[in-house]
Each structure stands twice: as C-alpha cells, then as structure tokens.
Amino acid sequence: MNALRSISMVAGGGLLAASLSACGGAGAGDLEGDTTDPMTIFDEAVGRFEQAPLAHLPTPFEEMPTLAAELGGPRLFVKRDDQTGLAFGGNKARKLDFILADAVAKGSDSVITWAGVQSNWARMTAAGSRRLGMDPILVLARREDQSVAPADGNLLLDRILGADVRIIEPGEDREAMVDEIAATEREAGRNPYVVSVGGSRTGGDMVLPLGSVAYANCFRELVAQARDAGVTITHVVHASGSGSTQAGLVVGAKMLAPDVRIIGISTGGSKAPSEANVLAIAQETVEAMGLDLEVGPSDVVVHDEYVGEGYGILNEDVVETIALTARTEGILLDPVYTGKAMTGLFDMARNGQFSDTDVVVFLHTGGTPALFPYREGLLEDLPGPTDE
Numbered sequence: 001m002n003a004l005r006s007i008s009m010v011a012g013g014g015l016l017a018a019s020l021s022a023c024g025g026a027g028a029g030d031l032e033g034d035t036t037d038p039m040t041i042f043d044e045a046v047g048r049f050e051q052a053p054l055a056h057l058p059t060p061f062e063e064m065p066t067l068a069a070e071l072g073g074p075r076l077f078v079k080r081d082d083q084t085g086l087a088f089g090g091n092k093a094r095k096l097d098f099i100l101a102d103a104v105a106k107g108s109d110s111v112i113t114w115a116g117v118q119s120n121w122a123r124m125t126a127a128g129s130r131r132l133g134m135d136p137i138l139v140l141a142r143r144e145d146q147s148v149a150p151a152d153g154n155l156l157l158d159r160i161l162g163a164d165v166r167i168i169e170p171g172e173d174r175e176a177m178v179d180e181i182a183a184t185e186r187e188a189g190r191n192p193y194v195v196s197v198g199g200s201r202t203g204g205d206m207v208l209p210l211g212s213v214a215y216a217n218c219f220r221e222l223v224a225q226a227r228d229a230g231v232t233i234t235h236v237v238h239a240s241g242s243g244s245t246q247a248g249l250v251v252g253a254k255m256l257a258p259d260v261r262i263i264g265i266s267t268g269g270s271k272a273p274s275e276a277n278v279l280a281i282a283q284e285t286v287e288a289m290g291l292d293l294e295v296g297p298s299d300v301v302v303h304d305e306y307v308g309e310g311y312g313i314l315n316e317d318v319v320e321t322i323a324l325t326a327r328t329e330g331i332l333l334d335p336v337y338t339g340k341a342m343t344g345l346f347d348m349a350r351n352g353q354f355s356d357t358d359v360v361v362f363l364h365t366g367g368t369p370a371l372f373p374y375r376e377g378l379l380e381d382l383p384g385p386t387d388e
C-alpha cells in the first residue's frame with residue numbers, strides 16, 4: 001500500500017451518472033489482499049479513476065500463425081484493439097472511457113477537441129460524447145491536398161454522428177480557434193470540456209494523463225490474457241502518434257512485466273522528439289497513478305524509419321503489408337497507422353531482430369475507416385477489375 005499515494009483526480013463522489021462505473025481492472029481476484037503484489041497495487045491505482053463503459057473489453061488476443069510462418073518467425077500474436085466497439089473501434093475507446101468519464105464528472109455538456117480531417121480520435125470522441133449526452137465539436141486541420149467534400153472515411157462518420165465540424169485551413173491558428181469556440185460556448189451558458197488531440201497531453205480540461213492511464217490498463221489486460229494462454233510476451237509493437245498509447249504501455253510494462261520491450265513505430269514524428277514526448281507522458285502517468293516507479297529514456301523506443309514521406313502518406317511497402325496481413329490472417333490494417341506499424345514489424349522480423357523464442361504482440365490500434373479515402377493509392381498496387 002505504501003507504493004500508492006493519494007491522487008487528486010477521481011470520481012467527484014457520485015457526480016457521475018448511473019451509467020458510469022468505477023473499475024478496478026480485469027481480474028484482480030486471485031491476488032486480492034496482497035498489498036505488495038504489483039498487480040494488486042496497479043489495480044488499486046487504476047481503480048481510483050472513474051471510467052465510462054464505452055469500450056468493449058477485453059479485446060481479443062489471438063495468435064497469427066500463418067503470418068508468422070510467412071515471415072519465418074518469431075511467434076506472433078495480435079491484440080485486437082481495433083475491436084473496441086464505439087463507431088468502428090480503435091485505441092481511442094479505452095482512452096475515452098477515462099476522459100469522457102472525467103468530462104461527465106465535471107458537468108460538461110460539450111466536448112471540444114482537434115485533429116486532422118481523417119482523425120480516428122475525432123470520430124470516436126464524437127461517438128463517445130454522443131453516447132454520454134454531450135455535444136462533440138471537432139476542429140479538424142485540412143492539408144492542402146485533402147478534400148472535405150464529399151465527406152469520406154472518418155469525416156463521413158463525424159457527420160453521421162452529428163458533430164459540429166470546423167475545418168482549419170493550412171496556416172490558420174488552431175489554438176486561437178479552439179479558445180474562441182470554448183469562449184463562445186461559455187458565453188452561451190454551456191460548460192465545454194477541452195481535450196487535446198489523441199487525449200495524450202494534459203492541458204485544457206484534462207488535468208491528468210487519462211489516455212495514458214487507459215493504456216497502462218490495456219497492458220494489464222494483455223498480460224492477464226498472455227498468462228491465461230500460457231505465453232510469455234517479449235515485445236509489443238504498435239503505432240505511435242500523439243504518444244499516450246505508448247506511454248501507458250511503457251508504464252504498464254515497467255510495473256507488471258519489466259522484461260517486455262514496448263516498440264513504438266512512429267507514423268509521422270521523428271525519433272528524438274517522439275521519444276521525449278512519450279517519456280514525458282509516461283512520467284506524468286506514474287505520478288498521476290501514484291506508482292513507485294522510475295521510467296527513464298531507456299524504457300522508450302520509437303522507430304521513425306517507417307514513416308516514409310510523412311504522416312498520412314501511403315507508400316508501396318504499406319500497401320504490401322496491408323495486403324499480406326489481410327491475405328494471411330484476414331485482418332484489415334489501416335493506411336495511416338497500423339499499416340506503417342506492421343511494416344516496421346515485418347522489417348524487424350525479416351532482418352532477424354527477433355529470436356525464434358520471442359513472442360511478439362502486434363497491438364492493432366484500429367483506424368480502418370481511413371481505408372476508404374485511401375482507395376486510389378491502395379488500388380494502384382492491388383490490380384482487379386475496372387469499368388473500362
């Protein structure tokens with residue numbers, strides 16, 4: 001118990017609607033009462049945060065034997081966080097469990113966030129806000145080469161969900177726009193909840209790194225599943241963007257299975273700033289959870305060599321990866337995040353960076369609605385019938 005400190009966030013004593021519930025993490029039962037056991041300490045720490053039941057959990061944990069054979073080893077598993085439910089699923093559902101519970105606890109009636117036009121975070125924030133009775137306001141940055149009409153992919157889903165979508169043109173000041181929208185909401189007597197892109201960095205109304213706490217808890221779910229399956233995980237590979245998915249996994253691993261290497265594959269940022277960002281969020285998470293842990297630079301590994309020409313820019317390797325994963329395991333990846341992350345995993349496996357006894361888990365973080373707006377780039381390398 002002495003590894004725990006009291007923390008300032010939490011439920012706000014019964015302020016939450018009956019549909020919200022506190023949750024102490026999956027299956028602490030077997031170790032109940034052992035206050036020195038890391039899992040018990042961890043579960044108590046997570047249990048202090050309120051959660052909204054948005055995500056369908058636990059997500060499946062499955063072996064990918066055909067893909068592993070195709071790559072020539074190691075043993076490969078997938079953690080299906082693309083199957084979290086909530087408007088087509090993805091990693092944001094777990095984060096929103098914590099973040100939107102905080103918004104409800106604070107009496108919010110709208111949720112304001114920002115991202116790119118094809119954002120999975122924006123789509124799932126819209127869905128979660130709707131589910132909990134709040135109005136989503138999405139400030140979405142458009143690249144010069146990106147069209148917003150007719151709406152496609154995530155943007156189409158934002159529209160169906162009735163989000164108030166504001167487009168920022170290249171060069172416009174996003175921060176000023178968010179501040180202005182929040183001020184207008186307040187002047188109208190409303191109580192907006194402002195949360196940063198990806199639910200990663202604290203700021204606005206999210207004062208604790210709740211997205212990262214959610215992914216620490218995902219790691220806890222994963223180790224329990226691996227234990228039940230009788231396997232010892234050695235690596236977790238996943239797409240890393242705004243950073244809280246990786247930060248949470250790093251904290252969970254450090255606490256519960258310190259030999260597991262968490263490998264983030266950057267989808268846009270370069271190595272040094274991405275690692276610094278993840279480390280900062282991880283350290284903030286340790287503090288917010290009141291854990292007696294040291295997380296340092298050696299715990300955070302982000303590879304930036306699979307970014308290609310930049311964030312959201314498709315390349316041939318990614319198309320091949322998407323096709324091979326679909327054709328060996330029937331699993332759909334996305335062109336922006338998981339396609340790039342799996343390309344990194346393939347490269348590392350083919351270059352002998354894992355041993356035959358390693359057990360590598362690919363965390364599938366979702367993003368599949370973006371397959372549709374990328375149809376042209378995908379089809380270029382996937383021949384088939386045409387109308388001509």
Ligand SMILES: Cc1ncc(COP(=O)(O)O)c(C=O)c1O
Binds near residue numbers: 338
């Ligand atoms: C499908 C998908 N995978 C991975 C990520 C990266 O997660 P994080 O932003 O927590 O690093 C994102 C972020 O938007 C995403 O949409």
